[in-house]
Amino acid sequence: MELHLHCLRRLSLLPQPSRFPSCLFSEEEKRNRVQEEEHHEKKKMRFVVKACRNGRAREGVLHLGSCPTAIETPSLLLSTCKGLPFFITRDLLPSLPSPDSHLLQMSPLHFLECPSATTISNIGGLHQMVGLHEHCFVAAPRDSILGLPDFEGTNKLGASFETTGGRRLVKPVEYMKIISSLKPDLWTSLADEVPAWVSEKRNQMSVDRTVCWLDDCIGINLAAGASVLGAIVGGSSLDERRHCAQEVVKRNVAGYWIGGFGLGESMEERPALLAAVTDLLPAERPRQICGLGLPEEVLQGVAAGIDLFESTYIYHLTLGGSALTFPLDGEERHGYDSQLSDIGSDHTKINLRATVYRKDTSPIVDGCCCYTCQNHTRAYLNHLLNVHEMLAHILLEM
Amino acid sequence: MALLIRRKEKAACSVTILRGPSAVHIMALRFEILGRFNRARAAQLTLPHFVCQTPLFMPVGTQGTIKGLTNNQLEDIGCQIILGNTYHLALRPTAELIDELGGLHNFMNWPRALLTDSGGFQMVSLLHLADITEKGVTFQSPVDGKPMLLTPEQSIKIQNKIGADIIMALDDVVRTTITGPRIEEAMYRTLRWIDRCIAAHEKPNEQNLFGIVQGGLDPALRDICVRGLVDRNLPGYAIGGLAGGEDKDSFWRVVAQCTAALPEDKPRYVMGVGYPLDIVVCSALGADMYDCVYPTRTARFGTALVPEGVLKLKHKVMEADVRPIDPTCSCMVCKNYTRSYIHCLVTKDAMGSQLLSYHNLAYMMRLSKDLHMSIIEGRFPEYVCGFLQKQFPKGDVPEWVCNAMEVAGIDISSCCVPFS
Numbered sequence A: 001m002e003l004h005l006h007c008l009r010r011l012s013l014l015p016q017p018s019r020f021p022s023c024l025f026s027e028e029e030k031r032n033r034v035q036e037e038e039h040h041e042k043k044k045m046r047f048v049v050k051a052c053r054n055g056r057a058r059e060g061v062l063h064l065g066s067c068p069t070a071i072e073t074p075s076l077l078l079s080t081c082k083g084l085p086f087f088i089t090r091d092l093l094p095s096l097p098s099p100d101s102h103l104l105q106m107s108p109l110h111f112l113e114c115p116s117a118t119t120i121s122n123i124g125g126l127h128q129m130v131g132l133h134e135h136c137f138v139a140a141p142r143d144s145i146l147g148l149p150d151f152e153g154t155n156k157l158g159a160s161f162e163t164t165g166g167r168r169l170v171k172p173v174e175y176m177k178i179i180s181s182l183k184p185d186l187w188t189s190l191a192d193e194v195p196a197w198v199s200e201k202r203n204q205m206s207v208d209r210t211v212c213w214l215d216d217c218i219g220i221n222l223a224a225g226a227s228v229l230g231a232i233v234g235g236s237s238l239d240e241r242r243h244c245a246q247e248v249v250k251r252n253v254a255g256y257w258i259g260g261f262g263l264g265e266s267m268e269e270r271p272a273l274l275a276a277v278t279d280l281l282p283a284e285r286p287r288q289i290c291g292l293g294l295p296e297e298v299l300q301g302v303a304a305g306i307d308l309f310e311s312t313y314i315y316h317l318t319l320g321g322s323a324l325t326f327p328l329d330g331e332e333r334h335g336y337d338s339q340l341s342d343i344g345s346d347h348t349k350i351n352l353r354a355t356v357y358r359k360d361t362s363p364i365v366d367g368c369c370c371y372t373c374q375n376h377t378r379a380y381l382n383h384l385l386n387v388h389e390m391l392a393h394i395l396l397e398m
Numbered sequence B: 001m002a003l004l005i006r007r008k009e010k011a012a013c014s015v016t017i018l019r020g021p022s023a024v025h026i027m028a029l030r031f032e033i034l035g036r037f038n039r040a041r042a043a044q045l046t047l048p049h050f051v052c053q054t055p056l057f058m059p060v061g062t063q064g065t066i067k068g069l070t071n072n073q074l075e076d077i078g079c080q081i082i083l084g085n086t087y088h089l090a091l092r093p094t095a096e097l098i099d100e101l102g103g104l105h106n107f108m109n110w111p112r113a114l115l116t117d118s119g120g121f122q123m124v125s126l127l128h129l130a131d132i133t134e135k136g137v138t139f140q141s142p143v144d145g146k147p148m149l150l151t152p153e154q155s156i157k158i159q160n161k162i163g164a165d166i167i168m169a170l171d172d173v174v175r176t177t178i179t180g181p182r183i184e185e186a187m188y189r190t191l192r193w194i195d196r197c198i199a200a201h202e203k204p205n206e207q208n209l210f211g212i213v214q215g216g217l218d219p220a221l222r223d224i225c226v227r228g229l230v231d232r233n234l235p236g237y238a239i240g241g242l243a244g245g246e247d248k249d250s251f252w253r254v255v256a257q258c259t260a261a262l263p264e265d266k267p268r269y270v271m272g273v274g275y276p277l278d279i280v281v282c283s284a285l286g287a288d289m290y291d292c293v294y295p296t297r298t299a300r301f302g303t304a305l306v307p308e309g310v311l312k313l314k315h316k317v318m319e320a321d322v323r324p325i326d327p328t329c330s331c332m333v334c335k336n337y338t339r340s341y342i343h344c345l346v347t348k349d350a351m352g353s354q355l356l357s358y359h360n361l362a363y364m365m366r367l368s369k370d371l372h373m374s375i376i377e378g379r380f381p382e383y384v385c386g387f388l389q390k391q392f393p394k395g396d397v398p399e400w401v402c403n404a405m406e407v408a409g410i411d412i413s414s415c416c417v418p419f420s
């Protein structure tokens, strides 16, 4: 058993490599941009697919400028608020498994209010502002926690989001102003994400707008275009998904961001929708998905050839007081059987709020080497959760 | 006659057994003064779990944790001892559970020193229905509303179970601003209760029981109380009943009177004091230990402690300020974040107050260390002057500070003119 965060990533690597034939792509990505600034040159992304498994699933290596080591994909992006990981303080970050935890997801929407783009530029961008120089930031407007798409408020001028500061309409120009000041390692173009139940017409409109905004975003900042992930939407229509993917593939982008998932589509229809998109995408560029976070959803994404996932599930589990104990080695935990379901636990997670842990002096996961398991017992975490202490969330997120 | 017995503890700690005519006084600490300037002293306080340097500030960890900070972070900023609130811990997770899990040190995995209060102050300040009689403090249980009684014996029993290095006697707490016979009653009751606390204390060779000097702002009552407690020959003494809204001139005079009357070779703890200026003044008057929620509470309101006083991070001018909170601070927060970014965090998120708490506690630890080192290195007056000049650049040092410094024998005349 490894670290909790690590668990999800390893889970995303299943099935076991040895059981499937692999084809190797060792060709390096060659894209040269005339407009690239030195800054972008230094931070240029490289992505290599190492092996394909079981059809669409693949393993890759992602090199990003600010990260000292390569990141193996499929990989999880740690969710952040205003550029800081939820609940994890910076001195604890190094204790997470490296290099996985070097990949952070951030939302430019968190910086709509302040600091201003000018101030962020004065500080020297996001890495400098949050003091995480060796971490990579992937920026996307929707973060599934604090910035949900508000399709009803979106119009031809810009995308609307439900943010902590209320509904906000974000136009491509504003969006790019923030992106240009933050200088994330990768960023996603503005998308009009719609839920699965909207009309065919509204869905088509969302595809047209998303493609149009991709052109707008790249047009506004040509230099930053070198690190753009083109947004692909299309709701639960296979045709619109394909149409959008085809359009985005024509553009000069660093990778792809697949949006519009986790918005009402069923588990059953999702694999076909995912495959419709990934089948059209060039193999040598990374693919990120938004809206899939449950372990089983991540598995669906991996099967469809997605490389990067968000970790909002960990965030929600943490808030709920649960700890992931996903058994990766096939070994069942002893002593947790029928009683588990009664207290909101199962074999992949335990609810530490439950009274059975009041006197439990064992760590969350035996043999786990994270800060929390090394230092604290289930009983202490139970106590912290029951008195609503912030430290509980910090320790659990680990 | 004093007899020294060496014990093998986590920190090498000796137990001094003083044989008096009637009682045997055992203590689990060693207090060695390393340097002095007039009344001020820098000492090494050896407790069962940690060797502390005084003057020292103790952050308050109400529920067995300091707001949002991990134990590693507390060790990193130089925190030597944490205060736990007996009242809160006794309610949840309960003293019995803590005892069963090996004491509070084990429970929260904190290797350094701990101090618990008696629980009485929390009850009187948090519960309006608390009533004090000769038996103890009667209060309504916040769990089921039933009337409950905390006696001196129970307070000590609970604190014995929690297992902190220093435990506090239950005292009769009165609001500082009250006057009249109630103050006198409370002082005499505190003296009667100290004997019940001493008798109930089951672990005198593992935990140090401190007595608390009461007596309001009345010098005569304070004098009776100090002498009564000193007669009991306790391991350390606290000055209670202050920091409750009394005027500053009365405050420092009580501290000065008590420190002058307390034994030289025992630690002196001023309860509830935590403003940096108050700590500097009290240390000049010979106090050694302090506790306060101020640094973490003020962080929640977006305020940072800096050498110049305070910095309000919520203020609009911080929005575009790309400097660290305190350019002279070497804490993790000041090394990594700008005022503008923290401004943006404190207006909404918990993350901001956590970072500010970290810096503020780091500031208090640095203040403690600076006081300690300046006394040892014989430059305490210079340190005090430097401190006051930064806090009062216009030379407007409050009169009570000037008065206190005169008693402390520290010439601060250079600070009382505008500093250019």
Ligand SMILES: [Zn+2]
Residues within 6 Å of the ligand: A003, A004, A364, A365, A368, A369, A370, A371, A372, A373, A374, A398
């Ligand atoms: Zn762990």
Ligand SMILES: [Zn+2]
Residues within 6 Å of the ligand: B325, B326, B329, B330, B331, B332, B333, B334, B335, B359, B362
């Ligand atoms: Zn600092």
